[in-house]
Amino acid sequence: MKTHDLVLLLLAASFPLTVPAAGQHSHSHGTHASHNHTTAAGHASLSGQPGDPGKVTRTMEITLSDDMRFRPSNVQVKAGETIRFSVRNSGQLDHEMVIGQLDDLKAHAVEMRNNPGMPHEEPNQVYLKPGEHGDMVWQFTTAGTVDFACTIPGHLEAGMIGKAIVR
Numbered sequence: 001m002k003t004h005d006l007v008l009l010l011l012a013a014s015f016p017l018t019v020p021a022a023g024q025h026s027h028s029h030g031t032h033a034s035h036n037h038t039t040a041a042g043h044a045s046l047s048g049q050p051g052d053p054g055k056v057t058r059t060m061e062i063t064l065s066d067d068m069r070f071r072p073s074n075v076q077v078k079a080g081e082t083i084r085f086s087v088r089n090s091g092q093l094d095h096e097m098v099i100g101q102l103d104d105l106k107a108h109a110v111e112m113r114n115n116p117g118m119p120h121e122e123p124n125q126v127y128l129k130p131g132e133h134g135d136m137v138w139q140f141t142t143a144g145t146v147d148f149a150c151t152i153p154g155h156l157e158a159g160m161i162g163k164a165i166v167r
């Protein structure tokens, strides 16, 4: 009962984040740094780049939990926006949020499984112990879909995946 109410509350709280600003239209900025992280599969991943904390346009709160879910698991952003993800681990297990394209995230998950002690500090990820909170600033450069996932062994596989729709 209580958890259900809480979930509804969280859902309701996430709505304002998805409402586009009225009348605003982001036209192409002439300043697209072209970042072509070409993967083994040969496609360029269009996930954007680490953002400048001084240029954050919005903050989004994301909660990671032991039911292997991100809340919210779908967010909407505009191309060019710099988002501060304010990420909280509400569970009893370690979790993380890694931004990228799903293929890359899956590859990362395999690496994690094969190298349990591997160093873990990249600008596209935030790793959180139970109860911890951390920030990640990311600039979404190109329209499309950007995935995020928890690549701790078993978590992505259990559905701990989300996506950002970039318009």
Ligand SMILES: [Cu+2]
Pocket (backbone or CB within 6 Å): 068, 094, 095, 096, 150, 151, 152, 155, 160
């Ligand atoms: Cu996790």
